[in-house]
Amino acid sequence: xxxxVVSVGGGFSGTMLAxxxxxxxxxxxxxxxxKGAVPGRGVAYSxxxxxxxxxxxxxxxxxxxxxxxxxxxxxxxxxxxPVQATSFLPRxxxxxxxGSLLEEATEHSVGGNFRWIEGEVCSLESKRxxxxxxxxxxDGSRLTTQSLVLAAGNFxxxxxxxxxxxxxxxxxxxxxxxxxxxxxxxxxxxxLLIGSGLTSIxxxxxxxxxxxxxxxxxxxxxxxxxxxxxxxxxxxxxxNERSPRTTRGLLRLVREQVRFASAVGCDxxxxxxxxxxxxxxxxxxxxxxxxKRFLRHVRSYWEIHRxxxxxxxxxxxxxxxxxxxxxLHAGRVTSYRECNDxxxxxxxxxxxxxxxxxxxxxxINCTGPETDCRRIEDPLIKSFLAQGLxxxxxxxxxxxxxxxxxxxxxxxxxxxxxxAVGPVRKGCLWETIAVPEIRQQASQLAEHLTSAxxxxxxxxxxxxxxxxETDGEHLRLALDNLRPLPESAKK
Numbered sequence: 429x430x431x432x433v434v435s436v437g438g439g440f441s442g443t444m445l446a447x448x449x450x451x452x453x454x455x456x457x458x459x460x461x462x463k464g465a466v467p468g469r470g471v472a473y474s475x476x477x478x479x480x481x482x483x484x485x486x487x488x489x490x491x492x493x494x495x496x497x498x499x500x501x502x503x504x505x506x507x508x509x510p511v512q513a514t515s516f517l518p519r520x521x522x523x524x525x526x527g528s529l530l531e532e533a534t535e536h537s538v539g540g541n542f543r544w545i546e547g548e549v550c551s552l553e554s555k556r557x558x559x560x561x562x563x564x565x566x567d568g569s570r571l572t573t574q575s576l577v578l579a580a581g582n583f584x585x586x587x588x589x590x591x592x593x594x595x596x597x598x599x600x601x602x603x604x605x606x607x608x609x610x611x612x613x614x615x616x617x618x619x620l621l622i623g624s625g626l627t628s629i630x631x632x633x634x635x636x637x638x639x640x641x642x643x644x645x646x647x648x649x650x651x652x653x654x655x656x657x658x659x660x661x662x663x664x665x666x667x668n669e670r671s672p673r674t675t676r677g678l679l680r681l682v683r684e685q686v687r688f689a690s691a692v693g694c695d696x697x698x699x700x701x702x703x704x705x706x707x708x709x710x711x712x713x714x715x716x717x718x719x720k721r722f723l724r725h726v727r728s729y730w731e732i733h734r735x736x737x738x739x740x741x742x743x744x745x746x747x748x749x750x751x752x753x754x755x756l757h758a759g760r761v762t763s764y765r766e767c768n769d770x771x772x773x774x775x776x777x778x779x780x781x782x783x784x785x786x787x788x789x790x791x792i793n794c795t796g797p798e799t800d801c802r803r804i805e806d807p808l809i810k811s812f813l814a815q816g817l818x819x820x821x822x823x824x825x826x827x828x829x830x831x832x833x834x835x836x837x838x839x840x841x842x843x844x845x846x847x848a849v850g851p852v853r854k855g856c857l858w859e860t861i862a863v864p865e866i867r868q869q870a871s872q873l874a875e876h877l878t879s880a881x882x883x884x885x886x887x888x889x890x891x892x893x894x895x896x897e898t899d900g901e902h903l904r905l906a907l908d909n910l911r912p913l914p915e916s917a918k919k
Contacts, residue, residue: 445849446458478518494871583806617642619791623796625735625796651757656738656739660698663685817835834847
């Protein structure tokens with residue numbers, strides 16, 4: 429098979445890149461390779477739990493930067509309950525929305541030139557001149573492309589360095605999204621969630637929705653949890669080119685603005701949101717040492733204020749704590765041991781240094797994605813780095829890219845055929861994991877790629893397929909679940 433563009437990853441990033449490419453040039457031959465069979469889901473939107481809501485209100489979740497109300501209007505036409513701009517809808521419903529966008533884009537494509545390939549990329553071969561890229565899948569099949577885009581989303585959670593704990597420990601789940609993470613837990617048992625961010629929130633509300641009546645222990649280094657959204661007005665954007673270029677100075681600036689807001693009856697939320705349009709510029713304006721200082725000292729506090737949760741989710745979590753069904757710990761795990769009917773966990777308190785022993789039925793790694801790309805086990809990332817086709821960014825948060833998202837190789841040269849979109853660009857942009865930023869990246873990269881092809885654009889070539897593919901008819905079957913969620917799904 430030979431394509432013009434191949435996207436590795438079919439979550440929001442990869443799906444929207446394909447949509448933007450096909451909307452611009454319906455004759456372009458495009459493929460998306462993803463482990464999942466249904467387009468647009470990824471980890472975020474493939475959750476089976478209706479209680480998992482978007483962390484952003486519907487009015488801000490359009491996948492199309494040129495049409496800010498697109499999702500809101502689509503939701504009002506397809507959701508059975510009334511939808512307001514401030515509504516927080518189920519994430520799985522948003523996955524259906526992304527699938528509908530891809531289905532619409534492929535309806536106008538030419539000659540079945542779009543392919544959804546269910547599979548896993550394990551390596552690639554690329555000539556230095558970028559003239560041709562060969563992609564090898566885990567099942568042994570191969571395809572070639574002129575351009576490849578890494579759109580794999582967040583990295584997998586890191587391995588926990590805890591004495592006595594291994595990936596094979598029977599009562600330990602290395603990822604909240606791994607198969608069986610929430611299975612076979614006694615209804616009145618106990619669970620330890622390592623990490624107190626958005627992932628642990630997801631696990632806690634999923635347990636609650638399944639009738640879990642035991643105890644949930646939540647542990648993180650700082651003992652901080654995401655803050656809820658609240659109706660709180662607006663605040664003008666206050667950062668400019670004369671603002672401080674130090675972490676300490678920026679922190680002082682934000683605190684000053686919070687005091688001003690409080691004096692006029694406004695809380696801190698609009699102050700944080702006021703930085704959203706310029707967060708990438710702020711990050712890029714900071715010297716490297718200041719970015720490192722931010723990561724060491726401020727990152728945890730920034731993330732719980734910046735990445736907030738729906739008020740409905742906050743109500744659920746608050747009730748768990750109020751009813752004595754959840755406990756938040758600040759500290760770290762020092763040892764792990766499995767007994768016949770439980771796991772024994774030793775914790776060290778962050779403030780006092782005192783040791784505490786917990787007996788739990790399940791331990792789940794909820795630390796979120798790995799933040800050091802050098803420790804990633806993903807075979808494709810390893811292939812990129814081993815061949816010198818890419819290099820880590822200066823903070824190793826992801827891969828180094830130029831302003832178009834082109835990967836920069838080990839010699840410091842920007843590729844003409846290898847690109848990235850989404851979280852893998854975090855070290856260069858910082859703010860690159862949410863819909864408003866990624867939708868813009870997908871649009872800009874699609875424009876760049878279609879302009880670069882010019883008259884030499886490949887004709888569709890779909891012969892010789894050896895992997896599991898979804899052609900136009902099968903794609904429509906895969907997306908056949910775009911019906912509105914039933915009334916029970918909103919509860």
